[in-house]
Amino acid sequence: MKIQLVIAGSLICAGSVLASPVNVTIYDGQTASGYVGSGIGGEDNDTEPGTIKSDAWDLEAFGYTAATKKLDVIGTYNFATGATANGKTYHAGAIFIGTGSSLPGPHDWSYAYVLNFNNHTYSLYNSFSIVLPTDIPASSPWTITSSSNPVATGSFDYLTGLANPDGFGLTVMNPSYANQHNMISLSLADLPSEVLSDFYVHTTMECGNDSLNGKYTSVPDSGMTLGLLSMGMTGLALIRRKLA
Numbered sequence: 001m002k003i004q005l006v007i008a009g010s011l012i013c014a015g016s017v018l019a020s021p022v023n024v025t026i027y028d029g030q031t032a033s034g035y036v037g038s039g040i041g042g043e044d045n046d047t048e049p050g051t052i053k054s055d056a057w058d059l060e061a062f063g064y065t066a067a068t069k070k071l072d073v074i075g076t077y078n079f080a081t082g083a084t085a086n087g088k089t090y091h092a093g094a095i096f097i098g099t100g101s102s103l104p105g106p107h108d109w110s111y112a113y114v115l116n117f118n119n120h121t122y123s124l125y126n127s128f129s130i131v132l133p134t135d136i137p138a139s140s141p142w143t144i145t146s147s148s149n150p151v152a153t154g155s156f157d158y159l160t161g162l163a164n165p166d167g168f169g170l171t172v173m174n175p176s177y178a179n180q181h182n183m184i185s186l187s188l189a190d191l192p193s194e195v196l197s198d199f200y201v202h203t204t205m206e207c208g209n210d211s212l213n214g215k216y217t218s219v220p221d222s223g224m225t226l227g228l229l230s231m232g233m234t235g236l237a238l239i240r241r242k243l244a
Contacts, residue, residue, distance in 0.1 A: 019065060019067040019068070020065065021063035021064065021065045021070075021072060021166040021167070021168075022063065022064055022065070022066075022216070023039075023040045023061055023062070023063055023166070023168050024062050024063065024064045024201070024214040024215055024216045025039075025040045025041035025043050025060075025061045025062050025212070025213070025214050026041045026103075026213050026214055026215045027041050027042055027043075027213075028041070028043065028048075028139075028211045028212065028213050029138075030048045030049060030138055030139075030211065031049065032049035032050075034053070035047065035048065035049045035050075035051075035053065038171070039060075039061070039168070039169075039170065039171075040061065040168075041061075041213070041214075043059065043060055043061060043212060044058075044060050044061065044170050044171060045058060045060075045171060045172070045173050046058065046210065047209050047210045048136050048138070048139060048208065048209060048210060048211060050136075051135070051136065051207075051209040051210070052085060052209060053173070054173060054174065055076035055077075055172050055173050055174050055177040055180070056076065056077060056078075056083045057077055057083055057205070057209040057210050058075055058076045058077055058172075058173070058210060059073075059074075059075040059077055059203065059204070059205075059210040059211070059212035060074045060075050060076065060168075060170045060181070060212075061074045061075075061165075061166070061168055061170060061212075062074070062201055062212065062213075062214030063165075063166040063168065064214070064216045066196075066216075066218065068187075069187055069188045069189045069196060070185055070186070070187055070188070071095070071184075071185075071186045071187075071188050071201065072165065072166055072183050072184065072185050072186075073095065073183065073184040073186070073203060073212070074165045074166065074168070074170065074181055074182070074183045075181070075182055075210075075212070076172060076177050076180055076181055076182065077092075077182070077205060077210065078160070078182055079092040079115075079117065079158065079182055079184055080092075080117040080158060080160075080182075081117075082205065082206070083205065083209075085207075090134075090205050090206035090207040090209070091205065091206045092115070092117075092203070092205055092206075093133075093141070093142040093143045093203055093204050093205055093206065094112040094113060094114050094115070094141070094142070094143045094144050094203065095112070095113040095115070095184075095186065095201065095202075095203045096109040096111065096112050096113075096141060096201065096202040096203065097109065097110060097111040097112075097113070097188070097191060097195065097199050097200070097201055098110045098111070098199065098200045098201075098202075099195055099198060099199055099200065100200070103200050103202075103213060103215075104200060104202075106130055106132070106140035106141045107130060107141075109130070109141065109202065110126060110195070111124060111125065111126050111191060111195075112124070112125045112126075112128055112143075112144045112146075113186060114143065114144065114150075115156060115184070115186075117158065120155050120156055120157065120158055121153060121154065121155050121156070122153065122154055122155070122156050122186065123150035123152075123153050124150050124151050124152040124153070124154075124190050124191075125144060125146045125148065125150050125151065126151050127146060127148040128144035128145065128146040128148070129144060129145050129146070130142075130143075130144055131143045131144060131145060132208075133204055133205075133206060133207055133208025134206060134207050134208070135207040135208050135209070136204075136207065136208030136209065136211070137208070138208070138211070139204040139208030139209075139210070139211035140204075140208070141202070141204075142204055142205070142206055142208065143206075151190070152190035154187060154190065156184060156185060156186040156187070157184070157185040157186075158182070158183070158184055158185075159182065159183045159185065160180075160182045160183075161179060161180060161181075161182075162179070162180075162181040162182065162183055163178075163179040163181070164181075165181045165183045166183070196216075196218075197217075197218040198216070198217050198218065199215075199216055200213065200214065200215050201213070201214040201215075201216070202214070
């Protein structure tokens with residue numbers, strides 16, 4: 001029984017590393033005095049220079065779980081309803097995926113997920129033209145137009161009123177937004193495996209008030225699983241020696 005528990009515990013530890021969401025957010029390249037965020041990528045409590053700085057516009061983090069191929073997009077911005085300023089509602093944009101040695105330029109993204117919040121479905125495109133944000137061009141792209149059929153469709157989850165999405169410890173600017181984080185949870189399983197091993201991700205809202213970028217690179221096991229199994233086998237040898 002002890003032997004089985006040692007080996008099983010080692011396997012569980014190894015698997016849990018792959019099954020946990022990782023914060024893959026990176027710096028968006030836009031900053032100025034009074035517009036400096038916190039956390040990974042400096043994106044928590046951040047909007048772009050010269051914009052309305054409040055939780056209503058804050059895109060906070062990307063989380064990615066390699067084991068399930070799930071991408072989480074987190075913000076106090078309400079992705080489903082958008083945010084309103086001066087009588088206009090600014091809606092959420094597409095989620096762009098791209099590859100390469102650096103963040104793709106506005107016209108260089110390979111894939112775009114267009115989300116329908118009315119029925120929580122997505123359409124994935126690999127041929128499209130981009131649409132720029134209305135106010136902050138540096139946050140491009142916002143969404144797409146396409147005359148092609150999507151290469152895949154599916155459904156996504158949208159969760160609201162979260163206190164600590166993905167366990168990232170994200171904070172708020174105004175206490176009234178405490179426990180008001182929102183999260184899109186989207187499967188990237190339709191993408192080629194070579195894309196999922198190393199990709200960039202981007203999204204913004206219609207006005208571009210906040211731009212969110214991310215970068216995922218798969219990390220080889222580096223011997224972790226073998227190390228944990230070795231610990232289990234060492235324990236087995238010690239137990240046998242003791243019994244002898």
